[in-house]
Amino acid sequence: MQDFNFIKPTNLEEVSSLLINYKDKARLIAGGTDLIIALREERLPSNLEIIIDISHLKELDYIREEGGYLRIGSGATHVEIAQNELIKRYAPLLSQAASLIGSPQIRNRGSIAGNIVTASPAADAVPALIVLDSRLVIRKGQEKREELLQKVFVGPYKVNLKSDELVEEIYFKKLPQKAKSDFSKLVRRNAVDKSRVNLAVVAQQNEDKKVIDIKISAGSITPLPQRFKEAEDLLLGEIPTANLIQKTGEKVAEEMMVKSGYRWSTEYKEPVVKSLMVRALNRVLEVE
Amino acid sequence: MVTKKIELNIKVNNKDYKLLVSPNKRLLDVLREDLGLNGVKEGCGIGECGACTIVMNGKNICSCMVLAGQAEGAEIITIEGLTGPEGELHPLQEAFMETGAVQCGFCTPGMILSSLVLLRNNPSPTKEEIRAAISGNFCRCTGYQQIIEAVQLAAEKMRKGGVKVNG
Ligand SMILES: Cc1cc2nc3c(=O)[nH]c(=O)nc-3n(C[C@H](O)[C@H](O)[C@H](O)COP(=O)(O)OP(=O)(O)OC[C@H]3O[C@@H](n4cnc5c(N)ncnc54)[C@H](O)[C@@H]3O)c2cc1C
Ligand code: FES
Ligand code: FES
Numbered sequence: 001m002q003d004f005n006f007i008k009p010t011n012l013e014e015v016s017s018l019l020i021n022y023k024d025k026a027r028l029i030a031g032g033t034d035l036i037i038a039l040r041e042e043r044l045p046s047n048l049e050i051i052i053d054i055s056h057l058k059e060l061d062y063i064r065e066e067g068g069y070l071r072i073g074s075g076a077t078h079v080e081i082a083q084n085e086l087i088k089r090y091a092p093l094l095s096q097a098a099s100l101i102g103s104p105q106i107r108n109r110g111s112i113a114g115n116i117v118t119a120s121p122a123a124d125a126v127p128a129l130i131v132l133d134s135r136l137v138i139r140k141g142q143e144k145r146e147e148l149l150q151k152v153f154v155g156p157y158k159v160n161l162k163s164d165e166l167v168e169e170i171y172f173k174k175l176p177q178k179a180k181s182d183f184s185k186l187v188r189r190n191a192v193d194k195s196r197v198n199l200a201v202v203a204q205q206n207e208d209k210k211v212i213d214i215k216i217s218a219g220s221i222t223p224l225p226q227r228f229k230e231a232e233d234l235l236l237g238e239i240p241t242a243n244l245i246q247k248t249g250e251k252v253a254e255e256m257m258v259k260s261g262y263r264w265s266t267e268y269k270e271p272v273v274k275s276l277m278v279r280a281l282n283r284v285l286e287v288e
Numbered sequence: 289m290v291t292k293k294i295e296l297n298i299k300v301n302n303k304d305y306k307l308l309v310s311p312n313k314r315l316l317d318v319l320r321e322d323l324g325l326n327g328v329k330e331g332c333g334i335g336e337c338g339a340c341t342i343v344m345n346g347k348n349i350c351s352c353m354v355l356a357g358q359a360e361g362a363e364i365i366t367i368e369g370l371t372g373p374e375g376e377l378h379p380l381q382e383a384f385m386e387t388g389a390v391q392c393g394f395c396t397p398g399m400i401l402s403s404l405v406l407l408r409n410n411p412s413p414t415k416e417e418i419r420a421a422i423s424g425n426f427c428r429c430t431g432y433q434q435i436i437e438a439v440q441l442a443a444e445k446m447r448k449g450g451v452k453v454n455g
Pocket of ligand 1: 029031032034035075100102112122125166167336
């Protein structure tokens with residue numbers, strides 16, 4: 001285990017000023033389910049001096065409805081998100097995603113911000129948050145800035161947060177009543193295995209069954225979390241047919257191949273991604 | 289770098305402790321090394337096997353995934369805390385023995401503590417609910433079948449006996 005000093009501030013203000021003082025010599029710890037593994041493997045920079053605990057801060061632990069939005073404190077754990085009634089009602093796919101993360105023990109500790117900031121291509125909460133058009137509230141000292149979630153990912157395991165910044169909140173618009181959403185995930189063997197593929201979809205049709213909103217994102221199959229716009233465009237404005245859904249599934253698989261480069265592992269995933277996508281679309285769309 | 293030991297106040301199995309520990313210790317290390325609670329097992333050390341499971345503030349967690357200082361002020365239950373003052377076994381411990389759910393016993397403390405949290409929130413769980421509750425605890429010896437039966441038997445004993453769950 002790497003060496004460091006440990007501090008447990010009593011509030012967010014103290015956390016922010018510690019980050020400003022220590023900059024890249026400091027690291028935040030929330031649930032620790034990603035960070036402790038990195039510390040054990042001594043993967044953190046050797047100038048690390050201090051670990052700042054935020055796991056106990058009530059200020060970061062909330063889920064609330066405000067106007068048309070749901071606001072989630074960055075410290076909310078996966079179990080809290082999975083069981084929350086507001087999230088079940090207004091963003092059911094996020095509840096599904098959180099309930100499928102790791103094991104009960106991991107969900108009891110792991111936080112939503114930890115999932116984002118680790119930026120693993122396999123992160124489960126991330127694709128769900130992307131199709132919800134989530135934004136982050138990022139804090140430095142007393143200042144706050146906002147960023148579209150998708151924009152913070154700059155590479156696998158890399159986000160463009162500065163060392164003196166922290167994520168305070170994640171928020172998104174509640175899904176309209178008529179919208180449907182779905183999160184599905186394929187793992188290798190068991191609960192604690194990281195995803196091999198995960199898919200998040202939000203869709204809405206009008207009275208004539210025309211698709212008026214469709215957002216698709218996926219994890220583990222592209223280096224960066226992103227939307228699958230070309231596939232979405234096939235459906236947008238159309239009345240879905242079985243054939244069109246098949247084509248959309250193929251398009252997602254194709255976009256994956258292009259975005260991640262042709263490798264044995266991606267080729268092997270192509271039929272899996274396609275069939276998982278087709279099934280997901282069938283769950284959220286009424287087909288002609 | 290010179291590191292400074294941290295003071296740690298925790299309540300473990302209903303007893304208060306004030307300890308001075310290295311900042312880079314995990315809660316697992318504190319429980320085993322400083323408190324001698326060897327029922328807390330270290331298997332993988334990376335959150336995957338559940339052998340190090342304890343109950344912290346009412347939730348089952350992996351003690352290999354918590355830094356010592358993060359447990360400040362916490363109430364903790366380990367397997368040692370389930371046994372009564374005269375060494376009486378908890379219904380979960382009895383049931384695990386009776387159904388043959390223990391072979392090498394390495395996974396057992398974690399299994400029992402995850403089951404304890406389940407039964408506190410849900411006194412009559414279905415097989416599926418039991419399976420989900422212990423999905424973060426690996427057993428490489430017995431089939432999960434015996435373990436699920438053990439939890440069902442314990443649930444029954446606890447409902448009948450009106451046993452108060454320790455902790
Ligand atoms: C056995 C096991 C199984 C797992 N299974 C899954 C799975 O199925 N799906 C999945 O997606 N993930 C999984 N994970 C990964 C992990 O549990 C999640 O990514 C979790 O959400 C991380 O959150 P944390 O609070 O534990 O993060 P931590 O480990 O505390 O922190 C992770 C990183 O985020 C930074 N950070 C934390 N909070 C903030 C903040 N507010 N602002 C800025 N930076 C911050 C930390 O400095 C650190 O760099 C698994 C992990 C384990 C050990
Ligand atoms: S030792 Fe903690 S989960 Fe394996
Ligand atoms: S009894 Fe040996 S690991 Fe479960």
